[in-house]
Amino acid sequence: MYPIVRREKLADKIYLMDVKAPRVAQYCEPGQFVIVKIDEEGERIPLTICDYDREEGTITIVFQTVGASTERMVSLQEGDAFEDFVGPLGCPSDLIHEDIEELKKKKILFVAGGVGTAPVYPQVKWLHEHGVDCDVIMGSRNKDLLILEDEMKKVATNLYVTTDDGSYGFKGTGTAQLQELWDNGNRYDHCVAIGPMIMMKFVCKLTKELGIPTVVSMNPIMVDGTGMCGACRLVVGDEVKFACVDGPEFDGHLVDFDQAMRRQAQYKTEEGRAMLKLQEGATHHGGCGNCNS
Amino acid sequence: MDVLTRVPVREQEPAVRAANFEEVCLGYNEEEAMAEAARCLNCKNAQCMKGCPVSINIPGFIAEVKEGNFEAAYHVISESSALPAVCGRVCPQETQCEGKCIRGIKGEPVAIGKLERFVADWAREHGIKPKKAEKLNGHKVAVIGSGPAGLTCAGDLAKLGYDVTIFEALHQAGGVLVYGIPEFRLPKQKVVAAEVENVKALGVKIETNVVIGKSVTIDELMDNEGFEAVFIGSGAGLPRFMGIPGEQAMGVFSANEFLTRNNLMKAFLDNYDTPIKAGKKVIVVGGGNVAMDAARTARRLGAEVHIVYRRGEEELPARKEEVHHAKEEGIIFDLLQNPTELLVDENGCVKGAKVIKMELGEPDASGRRSPVEIPGSEYEIEADTVIMSLGTSPNPLISSTTKGLDINRRKCIIAEEETGATSKEGVYAGGDAVTGAATVILAMGAGKAAAKGIHEYLSNK
Numbered sequence: 096m097y098p099i100v101r102r103e104k105l106a107d108k109i110y111l112m113d114v115k116a117p118r119v120a121q122y123c124e125p126g127q128f129v130i131v132k133i134d135e136e137g138e139r140i141p142l143t144i145c146d147y148d149r150e151e152g153t154i155t156i157v158f159q160t161v162g163a164s165t166e167r168m169v170s171l172q173e174g175d176a177f178e179d180f181v182g183p184l185g186c187p188s189d190l191i192h193e194d195i196e197e198l199k200k201k202k203i204l205f206v207a208g209g210v211g212t213a214p215v216y217p218q219v220k221w222l223h224e225h226g227v228d229c230d231v232i233m234g235s236r237n238k239d240l241l242i243l244e245d246e247m248k249k250v251a252t253n254l255y256v257t258t259d260d261g262s263y264g265f266k267g268t269g270t271a272q273l274q275e276l277w278d279n280g281n282r283y284d285h286c287v288a289i290g291p292m293i294m295m296k297f298v299c300k301l302t303k304e305l306g307i308p309t310v311v312s313m314n315p316i317m318v319d320g321t322g323m324c325g326a327c328r329l330v331v332g333d334e335v336k337f338a339c340v341d342g343p344e345f346d347g348h349l350v351d352f353d354q355a356m357r358r359q360a361q362y363k364t365e366e367g368r369a370m371l372k373l374q375e376g377a378t379h380h381g382g383c384g385n386c387n388s
Numbered sequence: 389m390d391v392l393t394r395v396p397v398r399e400q401e402p403a404v405r406a407a408n409f410e411e412v413c414l415g416y417n418e419e420e421a422m423a424e425a426a427r428c429l430n431c432k433n434a435q436c437m438k439g440c441p442v443s444i445n446i447p448g449f450i451a452e453v454k455e456g457n458f459e460a461a462y463h464v465i466s467e468s469s470a471l472p473a474v475c476g477r478v479c480p481q482e483t484q485c486e487g488k489c490i491r492g493i494k495g496e497p498v499a500i501g502k503l504e505r506f507v508a509d510w511a512r513e514h515g516i517k518p519k520k521a522e523k524l525n526g527h528k529v530a531v532i533g534s535g536p537a538g539l540t541c542a543g544d545l546a547k548l549g550y551d552v553t554i555f556e557a558l559h560q561a562g563g564v565l566v567y568g569i570p571e572f573r574l575p576k577q578k579v580v581a582a583e584v585e586n587v588k589a590l591g592v593k594i595e596t597n598v599v600i601g602k603s604v605t606i607d608e609l610m611d612n613e614g615f616e617a618v619f620i621g622s623g624a625g626l627p628r629f630m631g632i633p634g635e636q637a638m639g640v641f642s643a644n645e646f647l648t649r650n651n652l653m654k655a656f657l658d659n660y661d662t663p664i665k666a667g668k669k670v671i672v673v674g675g676g677n678v679a680m681d682a683a684r685t686a687r688r689l690g691a692e693v694h695i696v697y698r699r700g701e702e703e704l705p706a707r708k709e710e711v712h713h714a715k716e717e718g719i720i721f722d723l724l725q726n727p728t729e730l731l732v733d734e735n736g737c738v739k740g741a742k743v744i745k746m747e748l749g750e751p752d753a754s755g756r757r758s759p760v761e762i763p764g765s766e767y768e769i770e771a772d773t774v775i776m777s778l779g780t781s782p783n784p785l786i787s788s789t790t791k792g793l794d795i796n797r798r799k800c801i802i803a804e805e806e807t808g809a810t811s812k813e814g815v816y817a818g819g820d821a822v823t824g825a826a827t828v829i830l831a832m833g834a835g836k837a838a839a840k841g842i843h844e845y846l847s848n849k
Binding site for chain 1: 557558559567596597598599602603604608625626627629635636638639641642644645648649653654659660661662663665735736783784785
């Protein structure tokens, strides 16, 4: 069992948890992910590592409720435990393998969207700890959904906050903010974009035009997370890649986002049904007249 | 009773079982087992044993069954096999022990597999456990993977007094026995979990959720955690795809994904969160045991299922019994055909396949006649789900993170057949990680050989 030692609600439907998992905390690096499973009946849910403490043996995860299993995760409190917690999976971020002096010469930009701010944070923190400057654009739909702003402020050189509805910071998307920075003469050599696929797609479209190499972190549907099931396959350039072992980070200018988005929606109806069953119980199942169960 | 014919084994009716996940074969009862055991000629030079990759004393255990000494029969089997309830169900007996049975020359071979299953089930129902080592020898061995190779190797080493820890990447022990082979062929709780418990009863520790090569490497296990030898039984996990257009469409799955969702994640049960899609009309591409498992699973989830296989009936690599059961359950075999393209609708969902007819040409390197396309014979078939069951290749997670571990062209770990020894001192390997996708019993045979190899290595160190 993997006990939860800290639990915080960061925003509507977004939660943070520190989980005791010494084996994972021992060797994990920024960019990698874990798979969690609440109990026997739960799904295996991949989540990017948001932070780690090797001495305490803890991993920080941030998740948004999107289906039946994540909805059930919310009910877990400090002192409760996950039945399963495996990792670190996937490859560490390429940035951490680069020469620090080379990195210091680069102008690096992170674009984080929504809950994607969580996996951006450990990378920015890592760079900050190694004396590398980087700018961060973090956006969300509105002010209430912003997460980790204070933490990010401490580690980012310049932080630009955006909201789609203008309730806080720059009004518009992260892509629009990037465009504005560029128009004002800011130049970047490297971009890392993590967030909803649609956001990464548009950031990549712009950075391609602007000629900024861009890395994205893909979080497609997965089952085992070790390369066995092939559910997470996506087309990168002309090749089929498995996000769990070849990724999760890829060259954003080569990813076929449209196909990846379609594949991500593959189980939407089933997940929705499981969620409704959880929320409405018997009132839906057997109530609508269309369901068999 | 006619000694040339087998005592028939009771099975669920095809029409009934095609709609449930209960075990197909119901097995022998005591009377039936004793009657079948009486057919054994108890050959002095037992050919059946030569056909068994783990050399079970087959005439020995059958002689005990014949007399009604089921517990004694269990201990005879346990000397050689850690997983008799599994092997009795999934071994390809027709090409192994039963294939060599002298009784089979004139009549039907003795139903060795069904008798093994009976003995193992009887022992479980009567709480008989394998015998534990009397004392530990103080040597620590790590086993990677809790599938048939790993469980066998761990069990054998534990019996010799080693302190064995199995590291399993998934959340449940059993490997392919849990994620791959379906419930209706190998009940998970009743059989697999019980066999795993038997291995634990020998003193073996199992640590789940540890991905060797990611959570920790082999070098770290040996340098930092005090393991003196390591056995790699990590299996052949990577699914193959055909590389044809349309394969990334929605509704196209690897057999691994489809079966893992259903078997390990229990998607077929309502109270589990993991979803599965079987659709109304399913094409399964491939003709091995895994293809049969995927097809019969989709059938139970309510679909019309076609197996599309590029060779003919004779060449189907699956066990005869599985093909027979699949047919009984209404699986349609489209043989000597091969998909050349998957057809995709405007929403990105698969809607069918373009298939070309094949004929058999000259035998290839494997001795099987190779299929050749018949020009101009292409046609389209409808399907809302396509399951690719084309075999697997070993996962590079371990070979790529272990210094000095040699692999071959096919990414399989190179290991000596007799001892399981690899190019790295103290590291042994066996099962699908070495051979590529094969059978449960061959993996067990390799696990057994490696246990012996490790024992010799550590005894002489």
